Amino acid sequence: MNKTNKGNFFEDFRIGQVIRHATPRTVTVGDVSLYSALYGTRFAVQSADSFAQAIGYPCAPVDDLLVFHVVFGKTVPDISLNAVANLGYAGGRFLAPVYPGDTLTAVSEVIGLRENSNGKSGVVYVRSTGFNQDGIEVLDYVRWVMVRKGDVNAPAPETVVPTLPAALAPDALGSAVPVLDVANWRNDLSGSTARWGDYEVGERIDHVDGMTVEEAEHMLATRLYQNTAKVHFNQFTEGQGRFGRRLIYGGHVISLARALSFNGLGNAFQVAAINGGRHVSPLFAGLTVHAWSEILDTQPLPGREDVGALRVRTIATKDQPTSNFPGKINDEYDPSVILDLDYWVLIPR
Template identity: 85%
Template sequence: MTKTNTGNFFEDFALGQVIRHATPRTLTTGDVALYSALYGTRFAVQSADTFAEAIGYPRAPVDDLLVFHVVFGKTVPDISLNAVANLGYAGGRFLAPVYPGDTLTAVSEVIGLRENSNGQSGVVYVRSTGFNQDGTEVVDYVRWVMVRKRDPNAVVAETHIPTLPAALAADALGDAVPPLDGDAWRFDLSGSPYRFADYEVGERIDHVDGTTVEEAEHMTATRLYQNTAKVHFNQYTEGQGRFGRRLIYGGHVISIARALSFNGLSNAFHVAGINGGRHVAPLFAGQTVFAWSEILDVQEISGRDDVGALRLRTIATKDQPCAELPLKTGDEYDPGVILDLDYWVLIPR
């Protein structure tokens, strides 16, 4: 009997199944430094203890997306080791700050299943939750992923597609941020004078800069998250697959786009929730990522006079600056679009 893990295939999942994922992970300042080196993120709250302490944090919190990726990585061996593609996200909430020294674990529940018509694969919907060492929920989200079947003839559970929220309510997004001293916010140090009242619905911001992705960088990033998906690492198998090379982890694209968004949104210091998102097309090493954001909504948060919420739609593209690119032609995305992400950020008022 083999003792190795070949991962779950589509027919191995069942509605209501709860999976406790292996390998607790203690985040350190080394992880934070490596994350900064990989993406060049510059948000002041996560970059400097002095800035964070001045406005009300005990110290600089870990970047929200680093937390997301570490929790996501724990789920891969059980959920998406045999994935064809990660398809989308919804209902993501960042529930409590994480600091260096905190230890993260993850649990997932299968909330939906749908076999594809070709009988070769199916879509699995899971809600994954990350906890710190005290059992406090720090992040949760829904994702759906296309997973291969081990046996095309296997009988699978009946179809169930979960109902997911189109967007999270802004009032539910402030708990992960302590009360902030707005008078102590140094706009000269944060990189921009623009605050909540300076943004309007419908405004589009071209983040201008571009980042070329190198093979070693995206593999280092994915290892940082302990994400073991074959499509990112194994050129022997992926070289014989549909694309002929390794895919870049979609979360790597999200972090690049978030880092690029500093140019235009540098005071949007906290990713509070993920309403929805999809990886529209694959990205490969050697291609250059650009990004732009549209302000979908601006919302005050009940009981908070220190921060407001911006709902953003950030579009990432490959090898084509955003100023030159339409989002869609008819119902089809432009071939240059690789990410379409709808999320909430918090920004000082």
Template identity: 75%
Template structure:
């Protein structure tokens, strides 16, 4: 048995397997500073302890996506080291705030398996749960990923495709957001005057700005998350591969799009849930990322009169401004589209 981790192949997964992932991680203000430097994020609750305290947090929580990336990164050595593609996310809920000094760990369960008809690969569905040092669940999500088989002749497992929610419901949102004082939420300091009911379902917002990505940046980010997927780091090997270059971690694109979305969604300060997401096309260093969003729903949260939720579809493109809200070209995605993300964000009422 080798001392190095070869990663699991498709036939190594069994339905119900419980994978306790390595590398618990204490997240700090150092990580928060790097996150700001990597994406330029400006949401006031995460940027200012004073702002966060004024509305009812004990101090600034860490950015939700930083938490997501750290929890996700731990799953890579056990789930996706031999992955061909990260296919999707569903049912992702943020369940407790994470503060500097908290330690994050991740455990996953294999909840679905489906061999592909080519017998060379299969789809693995895992539910991953991130917890803090007190054992509280901070994040719970499902992802599915296409994984290579070690041996094409290996027998296929019994097929099981889990039922996954298309979207979370409003009554499932908000556990990671303490009750805030919406009067104390200063929209001038937050950068935009619009609250929950200033948005209407169907409206589209071009986030205007573009952000070019460098190799050093996405590698710094992906290492910060201790995500070890080989395709992001190794030009020697990737240079001989399909794209001839390193692939950028899909989560980096999500964070870039979220940071750009501040321009139009400045008060949507907390991602409460990710309903689903697709990395439609790869991003490479040198590309410039743009984004636009459509408001899919404007909802109150049962039992809460401090915040409500916007269901948002954020679409990111590369080298293509989003003034005309690019999405589809016929039945396919517009070739410039790289991300199609459906999530719930909380916003003061």
């Protein structure tokens, strides 16, 4: 009987395989405080019980991306312990609010497989779902990850690449937000006067600030989510690898970019969906993250007069301020770009 877990390799996955992930995780106010300390997030609804209660929440909900990372972390020992890199996301929906004291679990289904041409690795597509202690779905999303083969001679599976939506429709948004009393939304406390009607399609926002990542911070963050991917922790092995050092977890970059976006999107209090995302290049400790955003769409929510949706594309860079909006020209990204994220946020009307 093998008592240790070496993780799944590419050849271990099968289409339709369902994996229930170990270690339920109760999210506490301590986790919320540590998350704030790591990223400096300032959105008022998640920061203050008093603000959240005034507009209709029972208390301040847990930051949406903290929920995402906890659910993601559950999946790592089974999906990406032997990953080369996490590649992207699509179809992510935040389905119910999470509050301190809620316990999260996760289940994944393999929906796609594609071996790489080098025969040494392949891409695994999974749909992962997070549940609370009552069995209510709080989050689901698709991600694809490049995973090493344990046996390079193992036969390639039949290639199956799932068809994924370019973006979620507005009627799929908003279930994680109760009907709000926006008359009690105080702009002086939220830090922004801009509401849904103040943003225009095509508008670009330089979030101005930068944040340098330290080695201890990104390792502490990844451990907070119980994410066990070797590439983030083990300098003994990673020092002998492709980059010679530990990779920063891609979700760390997403949270940094989201926190930086407060300067310009301060009232965009909830991430409602992740339409798609790509980790364009790796980030390492000692580099400084900047971010800018473009408004791709503005949509009312069916039956809701309290909040509207903004479809936002946020680009994060390393060691490159974003006043000139570095991004993608034709098919090539600016060398500084590390993240290209397409998502919906909700904002009071």
